[in-house]
Amino acid sequence: MRSLILCLLLTLSSTCARAAFAIQPWPEAAESLQMPPMQHWIGPARAERPFELCALYPHLRDAYWLSVNQGMVEEARRLGVGLRVHEAGGYAAQDEQARQLAECVREGSDAILLGAVDGPTLAEAIGQSPLPVFGLVNALPPEQVVAQVGVPWYQMGWRIGHWLAERHPAGTPTRRVALLPGPEGRGGNNLVEPGFATAIAGSAIELVETLRGDNSREIQRSLVQRLLTRHPNLDYLVGGAMAAEVAVNELARRPPSAPHSNPQPRAPAVLAIYFSHGVERALLRGKLALANSDQMREQGRLAVAQAVCLLQRPAASEAQCPRHMGPAILTLAGPLPARRSTLSDPAFRPVYRVEPSLSPTAP
Template sequence: MRSLSLCILLALLVRPASAFEVDHWPDGAFTGQPTRLTWPAPAPLAKPLTLCILYPHLRDAYWLSVNQGMVEEAKRLEAKLRIHEAGGYGALAEQRKQLRQCVDEGSDAILLGAVSYGALADAIRQSPLPVFGLVNDLAPGLAVAQVGVPWYQMGWRIGHWLAERHPAGSQPVSVALFPGPDSGSGTALVESGFIDAIRDSAIRLVTTARGDNSREIQRTLVQQTLARHPGLDYLVGGAIAAEVAVNELAQHHADRPRVLATYFSHGVQRGLLRGKILAANSDQMREQGQLAVAQAVCLLRQPDATETQCPRVMGPPILTLSAPLSAPEHSLSDGDFRPVYRVGLAPTPP
């Protein structure tokens, strides 16, 4: 009996949250100052809904963590998921096709991790299904609701963290920025946020290297930058750029430049733990996945719900860290988790 009670307690501890601490933007866009609130997520569905989920890709820790959060919340709510990945941030044509495919498959709504901020506008407007923004911001008027964080803030917060350590008048330092793909998604916002944050400091941005979030491309960019700027003090980049930079520096037994990450991954967590990464943001991507499913279910069940009942633009608070996360389960997928493409549906035939 005692062991049964312990099993029940452990199950309750690891189950997805039924209430979330969120930042809420009541004006319908990720601008201005959000309100922090505790949002009680919806109860399980009496009648199942099928959500069609579109990701840019599932080849890095970020989207894998989003995937696990969505799977967890779908199981809690007894919703069905059908998941597709486009193949990368250049796959506009594929994601347009997948928007139509969601309709053909008989889904109730689309949760779109868009490969572009505005280039999918016509395809979204033509869809008869409600479209919810997932992680990546969409141009105004395209989504019924959105879960995410302001990517400007992701750049600004890391820049501000660094600028506080190198204020104007102190010894000048140099930095290279690796914001991610040049795709019109969040990259430009990360860049502008970082640049604004360091503007009145002793930090000099010597180069910006944009490229797809593949390890090969980011490794090449890092190698080229280190060769061209041997005296570099800091390297600031997305999780993959930060991870490959740590590896490159280790191979050359170098302790400079110091590395910072604009977003989070398992490798970034290890880098913080080992002192190889100085600071990093986490936008709690696993919880973003949970929130996205909960938000869609809430609004599909209550389309006329108030902002208090079903917030239209929200996301978890951004964490800026100089030490490893003590509770990474809101940010990172479990070590043994693998991509899931169907929840509550028969697997796709080979």
Template sequence: MRSLSLCILLALLVRPAVAFEVEHWPDGAFIGKPERVQWAGPTPLPKPLTLCVLYPHLRDAYWLSVNQGMVEEAKRLGVNLRIHEAGGYGAKAEQRQQLRQCVEEGSDAILLGAVSYDGLAKAIKQVPLPVFGLVNDLAPGLAIAQVGVPWRQMGWRIGHWLAERHPAGSPPVSVALFPGPDSGSGTALVESGFKDAIRGSAIRLVITRRGDNSREIQRTLVQQTLVRHPDLDYLVGGAIAAEVAVNELAQHNASHPQVLSTYFSHGVQRGLLRGKILAANSDQMREQGRLSVAQAVCLLRQPDASEAQCPRVMGPPILTLTAPLREPANTLSDGTFRPIYRVGTNEANP
């Protein structure tokens, strides 16, 4: 009887694996149509692993939401995290140095939110640790696994939504596109996806403005564009461009151009709620944070696991929304959440 009671107590103390709804690319790249699966993530570790995590930056809602998801899953699984940010998408030298720092810190693996698709190749190959791609895609052969979504689809889905609204033969409309940083690994993919989706429709892309994801730079680009193209029908951009566009239009009491966002933020959520943003994508970035930690634990524990056990290329489904998220916990960080750089032993966060 005592033995049975002990077994029941242990079962209650051990937290079960969670089930993730993911899109899985079994061929090892974000190409083609994925399969939608329920993936049973790993159970908590008996002995902690240490993951070194590198972000491009932590100055916007996107990466802050990734950060909270990673922290949540690390605490669930008993993982130590050491997190560093490069300072922006131009900081290749800083991220190369941080790759070396991960090794010096005695980490078991690196989760890399890369500032460049292939500009870190030499530094990655010199690192004697497994590297996992985080959010931003990496060139083939640089990571043993990847969590993210195809950024080309992020551009295509918004373009397709607009193209269905303005098909060939309907009155022409004009659009300005703000895809993101010129050096950002996803910018060219967003741009090409959007252009492909609107091809053959009544949509005319009149200007494309690229720039760093800072509010000051995006505000300047939006202001300049609105002055040069006062008759725009639509402004399509990343979350920061969409947010500053809404503010600019409000200051001038203007209802045009209408605003769409290729990805999500707390400001985009508010814009959808107030009818100031017409449509937006969510790639469920907080869930990507959870998945990235779970994937690394799964493969570090079972390096030879099957794709069904530990999918190598996966991410949450992309959502295209015309109304605010009812349940934002898989997309957005909590309103009170602040960046966390250390999880586990000797935690020290600013």
């Protein structure tokens, strides 16, 4: 406890800076709503040798993975370890990510931090890797990985649904909702949907349609336009960050009603399952009602710290090097409490290589 207090207070010290993390262990079951209490974990101060970490992302074309990237880069530099980043090109790129798993070995990496595009199809490639594999953001079966960092995405869906159900309980007028969770069966979407469905069960919320598609602006715009055409009297539109951004823009483009004419259908309120820079802007302008943040930049930091901790101490206890953890999920109707835990800086651009350096760096 004394060391935790010192590290929290001495934020200008290169030895302690960012070594103290607020973490939430994962529940035993992915569908659990009973989250363990928050804990404080003191991560490694500096790496004992210049480890090389190989990070594999589904893509780097949106704010989510860009923010994960900055967190990983920050922590790699703080710890003095090397980092190589590869992106698969999208959630349909299973073959490319399997090839990249082998590429990490050829590059001489010490460990792989895997943001999996599709865990089941990568099971064989993961099993064949001689390197320790750490799950990053997208959950993998525990038997496939040494450890993992992320949040339960069932909770991400449940929290949005619970907010709606509390405002529209059974016996009140029915409210029509559409869901755009992102790619089918990819990332955390296979857990978001049942979490959302559980939360709205027995309420006055009616899920009228679910449309799935890749997280590209063009695809999500097409899905949003289709929903608004099919359901002109929609009350809520719930989607991933890209879908929420597009929906806010599409609704802003609706022409105002002419005087004495029939009014335009009432615009649905937009809710975001996860966060982005565009989601933040819409939330602050009052164009978006609610959004979850799973603090993805902090997840990037935690993933690097966890990997270094277990590379240095493979037999460490759970308290010394937690195996299944993530930051708290924030459900917000207003500003982020700590922006640098969620979003990348405005000027940040993807970094694909960090050279190892065990000389101290400034925080």
